[in-house]
Amino acid sequence: MWTKCIAVGVFMTLAIGSNLRVVAETLPGTQPLTRNGDIAAQMVAGIDRFLLGEIEASILERAKHWEWDFSSPELHQQAIAANQARLAHRLGVREPRIPFDAPSLLATTETSALVAQGAGYDVFAVRWPVLKSMHGEGLLLVPVDRKIVADIIALPDADQTPEQIAGLADGLPAESQFARRLAESGCRVIIPTLVSRDMARRGGRANLSNREYVYRSSFVQGRHVIGYEIQKVLACVDWFARGQDDAEIGVIGYGEGGMLALYSGALDNRIERVCISGYVAPRERIWQEPISRNVFGRLERYGDAELLSMIWPRPCVIEQSAHPTVTLPGEGGAPGQITTPTDEEVRREIARAACTDHLIVGPVDGDQVNHPCGQMLASFLPAGAKLVTVDSAVKVVRMIDAAARQQRQMEEMDAYDQTLIRANDFRRKDFLKDLKTSSVDAYEESVEKYREIFYDDVIGRFDRPLLPFNSQSRKTWEEAKWIGYEVTLDVFPDVFAYGVLMLPKDLQPGEQRPVIVCQHGLEGRPTDLFDGKKAAYDNFAATLCEQGYIVFAPQNPYIHQDQFRTLQRKSNALGKTLFSTIVPQHQQIVNWLKAQPNVDPQRIAFYGLSYGGKSAMRIPALVPDYCLSICSGDFNDWVLKTATTQHKFSYVWAGEYEIYEFDLGGTFNYAEMAALICPRPFMVERGHFDGCGDDEWIAYEFAKVRNLYQAKLHLTDRAEIEWFIGGHEIHSQGTFAFLNKHLNWPQSLP
Template identity: 25%
Template sequence: MSRHYPFVLLALVIAALTEQPSGPNVKAQSRPQSQAAHEVASPKANARANTTFALEGTDLLKDPVREGIREEQRQEIIQYFTRQIAATPAKRDNLWQPTFSSLDAYKLSVQEHRNHLRKMLGLIEARPGTPQIKVLQESANLKVEDVTIPIDGGLSARALLFLPKSAVAAGGVIAVPPENESREEFAGIVQGMTPAKWLSALLEHNVAVAVPMMAERRDDHPLCRQAGNKDRRRLLWRAGFIVGRTLVGVEVQQVLALREFLASQRNIEAKKIAVMGERQGGMTALYAAAVDEELGSAATLDYFQQRENCWKEPVDRVLYGQLNEFGDAEVAALIAPRPLLIVHSAKNPIPSASVKAEFRRAQRFYAGLQVPDKLTNLEVPGDALEVAALRVASLLGANEKRNLPDLTVRNPSSEVERGRNQHFEALLQYLRGLCDASDQVRADYWRLSATPPDDRPQKAQKLHEELSDLMGIIPSENVPLHPRSALIGETDKFLAYDIFLDVVPGVQVYGQLLIPRAVAGHSQTRLPAVVCQHGFDGAPKYISGVGRNLETNDHFYHRFGQRLAERGYVVFAPYMTVPEYHPPAGVGPGANLKNPADLGDVIQRADLINPLVRLAAPLGMMRTSIELAKLHRVVDFLETLDYVDRNRIGYYGLSYGGYSAIWMSPLEPRLKLTVISAFFNDWRTMLTDTARFGSSYWSLPDEDFYNWNVLNRFAHSELIAAMWPRPVCIEYGSEDPVTTPVWHKRAWKEVQAFAESWEMNNKIVDDDFVGPHTIHGIGTFFFLDRWLRPERSGERDYGCRDYNYCNETVAPGFHGYSRGSKGAVPYATQVLDSNHSLVIHGQFYVSDSSPVFTGMAFKIARRGNPGDVVVKFGSSEASEDLGQARIQSQDVYPIYDLWYEARLNKPVRLDPKKTYFFEIGVESGQAPKDFYTVFGPTPLGGKGFPSNFGLSFRTLLQEHE
């Protein structure tokens, strides 16, 4: 037992930094300073204000980093993806090499592309049911029906069907409305309207017409307002895309069902069914004809063009990986040799040159099949729909004009509105049902808990492969790392540098590097390193503590990278491009968040984020792909540093940094461990919950997290499984407004099941605390030490052990305390008495160099006359198979935070690879009279649960066996 540690005056001998000319090989050393331990001094404030220092082995970064770096980094990513998109037409030309020797050979050569397109659209095998038909009008020469055709569960195709009465109809046309019109408006049968000319033209040529009901791009439903004023199509796209169903594909599926229905009508020849559509309907028509070879011909109005700007189009058109294989010309290639009519009207904003350029690309397929005349491009000054309708009728052989059937049916606006709403709500319910079912789909697909031990490596590899396929892997292009640096700050514990690294042409990593002074000039010393990642609207300075206006984010980050550097970790804090719009002074984001009708700055956030998301998607990438490429370069750089142990590099991210931790760590195998802070949750609920405005992502305006088919493949349990066999720690505050405790527990239950079945309980930790969206820094710092410093036994404390590194986790600005200062104590305290609810539970481990365990020491003080402190040690929670130890009550002093040892009667050899458990309680006594005070480091944010209080302890080992 040690009652008190004497005060020892430590003289820190610091070698003066020899002034050298600025250049790439200046070695990082320290120079005399008077700043307090946590106060980061700028080298510019020193007498040598005109001298800038670079890290050894790097080029000098001459220009200081300015606030504009965040927008510069965003623009670099935009330009990179833009260049990749610009290169896709040539890549598609090389990819598409069909065989033109015969029609059968051609069809066979493009069949794989057709299959890919069906998969890209998310088409399914329909399960058709009995159509429901409601007759709206029946006269001598015309019958009008409202037809509903079941497709799959709650998914149906609903259409107005106009059937001329004759012995044999000339054919049928499925006419798809544009995005801003209902089917009744498109046909002109709303009360007060005149039937559309295009419809009349087809009917008077004896052509049957089906007009499907499609969702409009309008935000006029209560659910749209609830979701932050998103339009109907955008909501449907969100709900479907994350379970592998595009909205375009859902609408194509409806067209296919209608074609089958028309083909079943005895007076319509199956081979004479065409599809046409305007604008959004033109896209649906084009893709429907491409995947269904039974459609005889197609016409697309005001849609066909070069598709390289698809990222600027409405998000409901997104097809993941589209441009890698399909522009409009390639979609047309799947229609060939059937007739395809491309119509471009004068009122359409699509540039004529873009239409013509893509038309020329499509011509090679029709020319190769020797049917160039079956691909037609028309520029129409007048009514393009009527012109297209007449052309389609001609393609069907309906050249004979007859008397126009008397179309009298008119639907009241209220009935049209009711039908629109029913259709939208049914579609949304269907897609949300797929979301609800995704948990089971995902579980059945991976079968993690049922994976035999011998199959785990293969299962982990499959997880990596599918995650890589989803995220997209950016090749390095053999770009040299070319590190540039500049010394920007220093304390008595570390040096701080700005760092730039090249990633791919035109893209660079920016970050801040903190180097403990313990290794300055000592290349033989190898320290663990941690990549510390900020969250949304963050910056490296909030982690490193080097920069201005740090206080604005201290309640999130608490400069935790600085804390780690003081503990002897090399820290790299990269900038991640997750910018937020900052409104003008006096405009508060909080007020806007509470009012879905006036989203203000939140909409501006989408303007910054969505271009990155949208640019990546047609390339088959998440925008995170570029951040993953940056992470690879950061690890490359850390491995070049002589004082970094390349086998002990971890990753610790908060908020969006937690997102990056869970998504990117599986694909960077050199990371030893991962800490996920303030992000882990029930991913399905987080993406789809409609009740928690501003917290679930459903109400947010950017599409960052809405990834293709993600819920059928990856929630957080699968992402953690993909990190196997590496350790993972989850840090969660119970008052975090982003994730409810219920969501957190539900997700953790899934992870626990995996951890149990894969024997990972020892390596996967859930560190919960009482607090908000913040770094806690108690269990996570212990976790980092556990896995990055196995040569040490488990311990936790506050203050500095020596002048090389500290244990402290106190808030920024604290440098010791005086007994008269109430707000400056370096510790937190908790009452410990015989109350069972106050028993403290914890974990410990032994070092690989001294595995013989003899007991533990704790910092405690006594009040009154409580019973002895009893400590139980076990190999599992709530067990005491390792023994029991005591601290006698009479040995403990009152008031002061002193160390007291609880030693076992007999030493026990433990496995350094395992984590063990202890619980500390008291035999008798009740506060406020007879109890103990237990001391531990002050958390960076929040506070511990009483049963998991982060008390100070040391693991006692037998030094010599």
């Protein structure tokens, strides 16, 4: 004989007194879950739709960030000053440039600085200082025995050399050699070398373009390959502006050079005229372009139309020419492409500008591809200057080793980035100077400011309310000691959370137990944590549930390779990250768990491995409902790991191109993220042979955490690290004891 007992307020229905158990197919208060197929893929697709909608909405949203005033140049400058400073910051144009009297001529005892002679001008190999240990390098075209009609910075596309646009090397037709044509017309022209898109295996692993290689180390430190090149342009502007010839200063570029001309003109009103060819377009698909064009928050405020408006009242020539045709493979680097927008798309973007009376827009000149063309060059020249046509060829005196010059430019940028890594320690210390450690209460009050900064400026916050749960569930697993339910929860339109709720079978009516949210790693599934098929996880979710804990294993969206990595690209365009969506998912999960009758809302913990360890640093920092956090297989000197080109464990060599978050170098390394978790308990699980980093760097970063918890706040038992002989895996020893202690759970290891 057996008795059926329906437990009021308990997650499941049991039959007591026999071996028979009758278990509900859905959780109380939830609707039946009817989704089938790959729910993780459906979740990623939903986030994708949400982000694309946010990108489209950003076009109209940008207006609220601007208060234009075109009544005078002075008032216009005042009106755009804050957005100008913000743009410079996002582009990494931060440090003051090194003053110099004039570029240095590059010559040796065996070679002259003179490399060519044209009709009325000489061409020199030159170099000029920009930042500490960083120089610009390229060609200087100087008129001979005549007045300089304009001082021009001419910028080729990234896959063109200065020699090509100056007519010294093959590759471009004469009409497209715009630097040469400007020099023939009486302009002094300087041509910086740009970092190219040439591909190479880095560290024997990821196949990256030169531009992405520089981008990676720069971006995480708040700098950018674009910003470094803008600094080189503006260093030339500094030099021209100190001159005595009163010549107007102009910037002209094609492709990537057009991009730099647009940014430079928007940032510096000493540039008196701008010409952009092969670049202006709607930017809502910037996430498809090469990742080296990724500027954090670009679409929040700055479409191309807004940048063009910033140049007012200075004349800006826009040529609707064909853009460079670029396709970059996804072979460890970010796939990307550049295509030519339709004329209608370009016209619509230009029409969005707040003022267009300073814009001179021209069509494609016949079938010419690599521009600017003659018509646009004539429009670009100052009043009174005339574009001339010269039939004589340029006389080349000597050829320059362009490959060696390219390597020097890259190495200097990399060297600069590497010096920032340790300097950033001091920046972060100064950044956190307002933290109060006189007491735990004072600390908790003062840390809230930094939590807001982390969410708003680093992770990125979607300022919208969470939807009602609309919770759905179905029973999918039943083991000897626990039952597993798949659960979905609505978060935002098109965004839902999905995971597995694991319930011990010995739950009693009215009993409240702690919950451990167990997080999988890259390309993982909730099942990896309890089905015993992946040794690295040590079946830890199932083991914890067998010990009596309620367990929730969420599906995080870092799955399906480029499908999820493009979510980061789309998010970055909006000033957001992957975690801008993941954090609300977890907030909704925690909100739902706290509403369940058998959950103790004060005892919900987080424990994640690998990418789940990255989650353990970021999510509890922003979801204070998590009462503790355990980071396994990921804790590191994170800025070093993502920016170094000196260590084998660096992400610079890896295929996770989405891993880079803007300006962690100056704000939140892992010690600072742990500071946002403090005073809640925090633990690191570290295998000595885990290739994610070297022991000394993990210890270096954790020492800062220990100092905060133990030395400053006297929280002597709340910050721990367990070192074990093993690799990238869950160890299930010290961490389980840590959970039992801080969740006040009496169970011991089996």
